[in-house]
Amino acid sequence: MFRRLIPFLLITGLIALALPAPTLAGGWAVITLDELPAQVNAGQPIVVGFTVLQHGKTPLEDLSPTISARHTATGESIIVTAKPEGEIGHYTATLALPRTGTWAWSIQAFNMDQPMPPLSVLTGTTVDVPSPQPALTLPLVVGFLGLFGTAGALWVLLRKRVRWALALAIAGVIVSGVSFTSAASRPAEPKSLALVxxxxxxxxxxxxxxxxxxxxxxxxxxxxxxxxxxxxxxxxxxxxxxxxxxxxxxxxxxxxxxxxxxxxxxxxxxxxxxxxxxxxxxxx
Structure with a gap:
């Protein structure tokens, strides 16, 4: 009788060995991120919040979860420890990724190592691109007014030949030239580069x-x-x-x-x- 049980016991033992120990003990949990991180800039800290639920239901307290991040190109790695905050089972950690590029990261808590969606880290400064200029700017308006003034002064000069008209025409030419030159050399207003x-x-x-x-x-x-x-x-x-x-x-x-x-x-x-x-x- 006992010999007949030996194959059964061996098979059962092999199955037990193949199962992870936490599963055997019922020690699995669901790690739920509060929200996906928004734009992440190099060197700028972000707060990561998450909840740990045993069997997806029971909040787990008194844990010391960690967050691990690794730069996919350089292999540089960072580990931070999360602390309880708010309701039971909720934890937060501050994460600052020092380098631009893609970072793979995960949360470790209660025998679980939960990978998270990769983070694309941008530079810490705003990238600007030129934007189209408005149709009319103040220098352009002044320039056109100078042209109208010059035209009017020349008309008066030709009809009445008074000295002040000549002075007004010269002033109008100078004002128009300076205004149009200023409008042409005016730098484009910065515009933030839109994220993909x-x-x-x-x-x-x-x-x-x-x-x-x-x-x-x-x-x-x-x-x-x-x-x-x-x-x-x-x-x-x-x-x-x-x-x-x-x-x-x-x-x-x-x-x-x-x-x-x-x-x-x-x-x-x-x-x-x-x-x-x-x-x-x-x-x-």
């Missing part, structure tokens, strides 16, 4: 990672690093998923209002985040 715009679908793809959806759901557009992350896949694969946009918005806003027994938490998403996730999930 992204589509709602692209924002939604970033949010799928940043909000921790990737922990419980697979998607063909999201790369999963199985060597670093723990995936529990308690939810369905969403690669070929689509739904009515209004239904999907209601579901993302409060899943329990549609299905009270659902395991999916309410992530406190903003309207714009819901719209972006809806666009991503319904993309063909």
């Amino acid at each position: 715009t992204v589509t709602p679908q692209e924002i939604g793809q970033s949010l799928f990672l940043a909000k921790g959806c990737v922990t419980c759901h697979a998607h063909q557009e999201i790369q999963r690093d199985k060597d670093r992350m723990i995936f529990v896949d308690t939810g369905p694969n969403l690669s070929n998923f689509s739904a009515d946009p209004e239904y999907l918005r209601r579901w993302l806003m409060n899943p329990a209002s549609i299905k009270p027994t659902t395991e999916m938490p309410a992530l406190q998403l903003s309207d714009s985040e819901i719209d972006a996730l809806t666009a991503f999930l319904n993309a063909k």
Whole structure:
């Protein structure tokens, strides 16, 4: 009898060894970023806030999460420690990336190493480009007035031949010349270089990672690093998923209002985040 159990026990042991220890202990969590960082400039600090939820539901306190960032071109790395702030399970850290370029970063908390969407770091100064000049500027107006004055003075000079008309014509020529020269050499007003715009679908793809959806759901557009992350896949694969946009918005806003027994938490998403996730999930 015991010999018959040996193969079964060996197989069970191998399966147990293949599973990550945190999974066996129920020690997985969902890390949810408060919001995607906006424009990030080199050397300028940004505040990163996030929530750690055990099994996607229970806020975890008394943790010491860290944020790791690595420059993809140079390999330069930075690690900062987050501190509790606000409600239980919520943490913040100040992150300053010293170099322009692309930075890969992730949040480590409660046995999890959650990659975040890459950050494109810009220079610390504003990039200016020339903008078209207005049709009429003050120097141009003065120049044209000088021309009209010169023309009027010449007409008076030809008709009445008075000395003051000659002086007025000479003054008008000087005023017009100086004004037109000033208008031509006037520098263009600076205009901030517009940032590259992204589509709602692209924002939604970033949010799928940043909000921790990737922990419980697979998607063909999201790369999963199985060597670093723990995936529990308690939810369905969403690669070929689509739904009515209004239904999907209601579901993302409060899943329990549609299905009270659902395991999916309410992530406190903003309207714009819901719209972006809806666009991503319904993309063909």
